[in-house]
Amino acid sequence: ESARAAWQVAKNTYEIQEKENESKLRQAELTVELAELALRQWAEGDRIKRSRELELAADKAVIELQRLAEMYTRSQNLNAEGFVSKNQMDMDEVAYIEAIAKYKTSKLALEVYRDYERIKDQKKFESDVATAKEALEKAKLNSRSELESKGAQVNNTHEQFLGLDRKLAKLTKQRGDATIRAERDGLVVYGTSVDKSSWMGRGGGDSTLTIGTQVAPNQLLMILPDTSQMLAAVRVHESLAGRIRTGQDVSVKIDAAGGMTFSGSVESVGVMARSEEHTSELQSQFRI
DSSP states (O other), X not given: OHHHHHHHHHHHHHHHHHHHHHHXXXXXXXXXXXXXXXXXXXXXXXXHHHHHHHHHHHHHHHHXXXXXXXXXXXXXXXXXXXXXXXXXXHHHHHHHHHHHHHHHHHHHHHHHIIIIIHHHHHHXXXXXXXXXXXHHHHHXXXXXXXXXXXXXXXXXXXXXXXHHHHHHHHHHHHHHHTSOOOSSOOOOEEGGGSOTTSGGGXXXXXXXXXXXXXXXXXXXXXXXXXXXXXXXXXXXXXHHHTTOOTTOEEEEEEGGGTSEEEEEEEEEEEEEEEEETTEEEEEEEEEO
Protein backbone atom coordinates (compact mmCIF):
# COMPACT_ATOMS: atom_id res chain seq x y z
CA GLU A 1 0.00 0.00 0.00
CA SER A 2 2.91 2.35 0.71
CA ALA A 3 4.36 1.59 -2.73
CA ARG A 4 0.97 2.24 -4.33
CA ALA A 5 0.70 5.56 -2.47
CA ALA A 6 4.26 6.52 -3.48
CA TRP A 7 3.44 5.73 -7.10
CA GLN A 8 0.28 7.86 -6.94
CA VAL A 9 2.22 10.73 -5.34
CA ALA A 10 4.82 10.48 -8.12
CA LYS A 11 2.08 10.60 -10.77
CA ASN A 12 0.49 13.62 -9.10
CA THR A 13 3.89 15.32 -8.89
CA TYR A 14 4.43 14.62 -12.59
CA GLU A 15 1.07 16.18 -13.48
CA ILE A 16 1.81 19.21 -11.27
CA GLN A 17 5.19 19.59 -12.98
CA GLU A 18 3.44 19.53 -16.38
CA LYS A 19 1.13 22.37 -15.26
CA GLU A 20 4.04 24.36 -13.84
CA ASN A 21 6.00 23.88 -17.06
CA GLU A 22 3.07 25.10 -19.13
CA SER A 23 2.74 28.18 -16.91
CA LYS A 24 6.48 28.95 -17.04
CA LEU A 25 6.60 28.52 -20.82
CA ARG A 26 3.56 30.75 -21.29
CA GLN A 27 5.19 33.43 -19.14
CA ALA A 28 8.49 33.15 -21.01
CA GLU A 29 6.73 33.29 -24.39
CA LEU A 30 4.76 36.34 -23.23
CA THR A 31 8.00 38.05 -22.17
CA VAL A 32 9.45 37.43 -25.65
CA GLU A 33 6.31 38.80 -27.32
CA LEU A 34 6.34 41.91 -25.14
CA ALA A 35 10.06 42.49 -25.82
CA GLU A 36 9.53 42.11 -29.57
CA LEU A 37 6.50 44.40 -29.37
CA ALA A 38 8.53 47.02 -27.48
CA LEU A 39 11.28 46.83 -30.12
CA ARG A 40 8.77 47.17 -32.93
CA GLN A 41 7.03 50.07 -31.13
CA TRP A 42 10.34 51.87 -30.76
CA ALA A 43 11.50 51.16 -34.33
CA GLU A 44 8.20 52.01 -36.02
CA GLY A 45 6.87 54.64 -33.62
CA ASP A 46 8.91 56.14 -30.79
CA ARG A 47 12.14 56.38 -32.77
CA ILE A 48 10.48 58.19 -35.67
CA LYS A 49 8.46 60.39 -33.35
CA ARG A 50 11.53 61.43 -31.35
CA SER A 51 13.56 62.07 -34.48
CA ARG A 52 10.84 64.25 -35.97
CA GLU A 53 10.40 66.19 -32.73
CA LEU A 54 14.12 67.01 -32.67
CA GLU A 55 14.14 67.88 -36.37
CA LEU A 56 11.14 70.15 -35.87
CA ALA A 57 12.83 71.85 -32.93
CA ALA A 58 15.95 72.39 -35.03
CA ASP A 59 13.92 73.81 -37.95
CA LYS A 60 12.06 76.15 -35.61
CA ALA A 61 15.37 77.27 -34.10
CA VAL A 62 16.73 78.10 -37.61
CA ILE A 63 13.62 80.10 -38.51
CA GLU A 64 13.64 81.87 -35.15
CA LEU A 65 17.34 82.64 -35.57
CA GLN A 66 16.77 84.15 -39.00
CA ARG A 67 13.84 86.23 -37.72
CA LEU A 68 15.74 87.60 -34.72
CA ALA A 69 18.83 88.24 -36.87
CA GLU A 70 16.76 90.38 -39.24
CA MET A 71 15.10 92.12 -36.27
CA TYR A 72 18.48 92.91 -34.71
CA THR A 73 19.80 94.23 -38.03
CA ARG A 74 16.73 96.43 -38.42
CA SER A 75 17.10 97.71 -34.83
CA GLN A 76 20.69 98.68 -35.55
CA ASN A 77 19.63 100.66 -38.63
CA LEU A 78 16.75 102.35 -36.83
CA ASN A 79 18.97 103.19 -33.86
CA ALA A 80 21.46 104.82 -36.19
CA GLU A 81 18.64 106.95 -37.62
CA GLY A 82 17.33 107.74 -34.15
CA PHE A 83 14.02 105.92 -34.43
CA VAL A 84 14.84 103.15 -31.91
CA SER A 85 16.50 103.55 -28.58
CA LYS A 86 19.75 101.83 -27.71
CA ASN A 87 17.96 99.84 -25.01
CA GLN A 88 15.59 98.38 -27.56
CA MET A 89 18.50 97.57 -29.84
CA ASP A 90 20.29 95.84 -26.95
CA MET A 91 17.19 93.77 -26.20
CA ASP A 92 16.97 92.65 -29.82
CA GLU A 93 20.66 91.73 -29.67
CA VAL A 94 20.11 89.60 -26.55
CA ALA A 95 17.17 87.82 -28.23
CA TYR A 96 19.35 87.19 -31.28
CA ILE A 97 22.16 85.72 -29.11
CA GLU A 98 19.65 83.47 -27.31
CA ALA A 99 18.32 82.30 -30.65
CA ILE A 100 21.87 81.38 -31.73
CA ALA A 101 22.32 79.34 -28.54
CA LYS A 102 18.95 77.66 -28.97
CA TYR A 103 19.77 76.80 -32.57
CA LYS A 104 23.06 75.23 -31.58
CA THR A 105 21.41 73.30 -28.75
CA SER A 106 18.65 71.90 -30.99
CA LYS A 107 21.17 70.96 -33.65
CA LEU A 108 23.36 69.24 -31.04
CA ALA A 109 20.35 67.41 -29.56
CA LEU A 110 19.46 66.07 -33.02
CA GLU A 111 23.02 64.94 -33.65
CA VAL A 112 23.31 63.30 -30.21
CA TYR A 113 20.06 61.40 -30.76
CA ARG A 114 21.03 60.20 -34.22
CA ASP A 115 24.59 59.26 -33.30
CA TYR A 116 24.14 57.93 -29.73
CA GLU A 117 20.67 57.77 -28.16
CA ARG A 118 19.01 56.07 -31.13
CA ILE A 119 21.74 53.41 -31.29
CA LYS A 120 21.63 52.95 -27.51
CA ASP A 121 17.84 52.52 -27.51
CA GLN A 122 18.03 50.10 -30.43
CA LYS A 123 20.65 47.96 -28.71
CA LYS A 124 18.67 48.00 -25.46
CA PHE A 125 15.44 46.78 -27.07
CA GLU A 126 17.28 44.20 -29.18
CA SER A 127 19.08 43.00 -26.05
CA ASP A 128 15.75 42.69 -24.22
CA VAL A 129 14.41 40.54 -27.06
CA ALA A 130 17.54 38.35 -27.07
CA THR A 131 17.44 37.97 -23.28
CA ALA A 132 13.76 37.02 -23.39
CA LYS A 133 14.41 34.41 -26.09
CA GLU A 134 17.32 32.95 -24.11
CA ALA A 135 15.10 32.79 -21.04
CA LEU A 136 12.46 31.00 -23.11
CA GLU A 137 14.97 28.40 -24.34
CA LYS A 138 16.26 27.95 -20.79
CA ALA A 139 12.70 27.47 -19.54
CA LYS A 140 12.12 24.83 -22.23
CA LEU A 141 15.30 22.96 -21.25
CA ASN A 142 14.51 23.18 -17.53
CA SER A 143 10.94 22.06 -18.15
CA ARG A 144 12.10 19.08 -20.18
CA SER A 145 14.70 18.16 -17.57
CA GLU A 146 12.32 18.49 -14.64
CA LEU A 147 9.60 16.55 -16.46
CA GLU A 148 12.03 13.75 -17.34
CA SER A 149 13.12 13.62 -13.70
CA LYS A 150 9.54 13.40 -12.50
CA GLY A 151 8.78 10.82 -15.21
CA ALA A 152 11.73 8.70 -14.08
CA GLN A 153 10.42 8.91 -10.53
CA VAL A 154 7.00 7.74 -11.73
CA ASN A 155 8.59 4.80 -13.56
CA ASN A 156 10.75 3.87 -10.58
CA THR A 157 7.87 3.93 -8.13
CA HIS A 158 5.71 2.03 -10.62
CA GLU A 159 8.35 -0.68 -10.98
CA GLN A 160 8.71 -0.87 -7.21
CA PHE A 161 4.94 -1.18 -6.88
CA LEU A 162 4.79 -3.90 -9.56
CA GLY A 163 7.65 -5.79 -7.90
CA LEU A 164 5.93 -5.68 -4.52
CA ASP A 165 2.61 -6.55 -6.13
CA ARG A 166 4.15 -9.65 -7.72
CA LYS A 167 5.78 -10.54 -4.41
CA LEU A 168 2.48 -10.04 -2.60
CA ALA A 169 0.71 -12.28 -5.13
CA LYS A 170 3.39 -14.94 -4.67
CA LEU A 171 3.20 -14.78 -0.87
CA THR A 172 -0.60 -14.82 -1.00
CA LYS A 173 -0.47 -17.93 -3.19
CA GLN A 174 2.05 -19.54 -0.86
CA ARG A 175 -0.14 -18.79 2.11
CA GLY A 176 -3.10 -20.27 0.23
CA ASP A 177 -1.04 -23.31 -0.69
CA ALA A 178 -0.18 -23.76 2.98
CA THR A 179 -3.87 -24.32 3.70
CA ILE A 180 -4.73 -27.94 2.92
CA ARG A 181 -8.41 -28.59 2.23
CA ALA A 182 -9.93 -32.06 2.22
CA GLU A 183 -11.74 -33.24 -0.87
CA ARG A 184 -14.58 -34.54 1.30
CA ASP A 185 -15.74 -34.74 4.89
CA GLY A 186 -14.60 -37.67 6.96
CA LEU A 187 -12.30 -39.04 9.59
CA VAL A 188 -8.67 -37.87 9.59
CA VAL A 189 -6.06 -40.53 10.30
CA TYR A 190 -2.47 -39.40 10.88
CA GLY A 191 0.13 -41.14 8.78
CA THR A 192 2.09 -41.95 11.95
CA SER A 193 -0.87 -44.04 13.10
CA VAL A 194 -0.74 -46.26 10.03
CA ASP A 195 1.58 -49.26 9.95
CA LYS A 196 4.42 -48.74 7.50
CA SER A 197 3.52 -51.88 5.59
CA SER A 198 -0.14 -50.94 5.33
CA TRP A 199 -2.00 -48.94 2.72
CA MET A 200 0.09 -50.34 -0.10
CA GLY A 201 3.35 -48.96 1.21
CA ARG A 202 2.09 -45.43 1.92
CA GLY A 203 2.74 -45.61 5.61
CA GLY A 204 3.95 -42.80 7.79
CA GLY A 205 7.06 -42.22 9.82
CA ASP A 206 8.19 -43.55 13.13
CA SER A 207 7.42 -40.51 15.31
CA THR A 208 4.17 -38.92 16.34
CA LEU A 209 3.03 -36.04 14.11
CA THR A 210 3.26 -32.88 16.22
CA ILE A 211 3.89 -29.17 15.69
CA GLY A 212 7.49 -28.66 14.66
CA THR A 213 7.98 -32.20 13.32
CA GLN A 214 10.23 -32.22 10.27
CA VAL A 215 8.67 -33.86 7.23
CA ALA A 216 10.08 -35.05 3.92
CA PRO A 217 8.76 -34.65 0.36
CA ASN A 218 5.96 -37.11 -0.52
CA GLN A 219 5.73 -38.22 3.11
CA LEU A 220 2.26 -39.32 4.10
CA LEU A 221 1.00 -36.97 6.81
CA MET A 222 -2.65 -37.91 7.03
CA ILE A 223 -5.36 -39.81 5.20
CA LEU A 224 -9.12 -39.58 4.95
CA PRO A 225 -10.29 -43.21 4.74
CA ASP A 226 -13.23 -44.00 2.45
CA THR A 227 -15.49 -45.77 4.95
CA SER A 228 -17.83 -46.96 2.21
CA GLN A 229 -15.17 -49.54 1.38
CA MET A 230 -12.75 -50.75 4.01
CA LEU A 231 -9.50 -52.63 3.64
CA ALA A 232 -8.59 -54.95 6.49
CA ALA A 233 -4.97 -56.08 6.91
CA VAL A 234 -5.03 -59.42 8.68
CA ARG A 235 -2.11 -61.59 9.74
CA VAL A 236 -2.48 -65.37 9.34
CA HIS A 237 -0.15 -68.15 10.31
CA GLU A 238 2.12 -69.22 7.51
CA SER A 239 0.75 -72.74 7.79
CA LEU A 240 -2.60 -71.36 6.59
CA ALA A 241 -1.19 -69.04 3.94
CA GLY A 242 -1.30 -71.65 1.21
CA ARG A 243 -5.08 -71.97 1.63
CA ILE A 244 -5.71 -68.26 0.93
CA ARG A 245 -6.29 -67.09 -2.67
CA THR A 246 -6.97 -63.65 -4.18
CA GLY A 247 -10.71 -63.17 -4.70
CA GLN A 248 -11.64 -65.68 -2.04
CA ASP A 249 -14.72 -64.77 0.03
CA VAL A 250 -14.04 -63.98 3.65
CA SER A 251 -15.83 -62.89 6.80
CA VAL A 252 -14.16 -60.45 9.18
CA LYS A 253 -15.29 -59.95 12.76
CA ILE A 254 -14.46 -56.54 14.24
CA ASP A 255 -14.27 -56.45 18.01
CA ALA A 256 -14.15 -52.64 18.04
CA ALA A 257 -17.44 -52.57 16.15
CA GLY A 258 -19.25 -54.59 18.80
CA GLY A 259 -18.33 -57.94 17.29
CA MET A 260 -20.03 -57.20 13.98
CA THR A 261 -19.09 -59.45 11.10
CA PHE A 262 -18.41 -58.02 7.65
CA SER A 263 -18.27 -59.93 4.36
CA GLY A 264 -15.58 -59.27 1.78
CA SER A 265 -13.04 -60.77 -0.55
CA VAL A 266 -9.29 -61.23 -0.57
CA GLU A 267 -7.64 -58.27 -2.25
CA SER A 268 -4.01 -59.37 -2.05
CA VAL A 269 -1.74 -61.79 -0.22
CA GLY A 270 1.66 -60.76 1.05
CA VAL A 271 4.67 -62.51 -0.36
CA MET A 272 7.00 -61.93 2.55
CA ALA A 273 6.54 -63.60 5.92
CA ARG A 274 6.86 -61.50 9.07
CA SER A 275 8.34 -62.90 12.23
CA GLU A 276 6.91 -61.89 15.60
CA GLU A 277 7.59 -63.65 18.92
CA HIS A 278 9.19 -66.60 17.13
CA THR A 279 6.07 -67.03 15.02
CA SER A 280 6.06 -66.53 11.25
CA GLU A 281 2.95 -64.83 9.89
CA LEU A 282 1.84 -63.66 6.49
CA GLN A 283 -0.14 -60.48 6.00
CA SER A 284 -3.18 -60.58 3.79
CA GLN A 285 -5.48 -57.66 2.87
CA PHE A 286 -9.19 -58.17 2.58
CA ARG A 287 -11.61 -55.65 1.01
CA ILE A 288 -14.92 -55.68 2.83
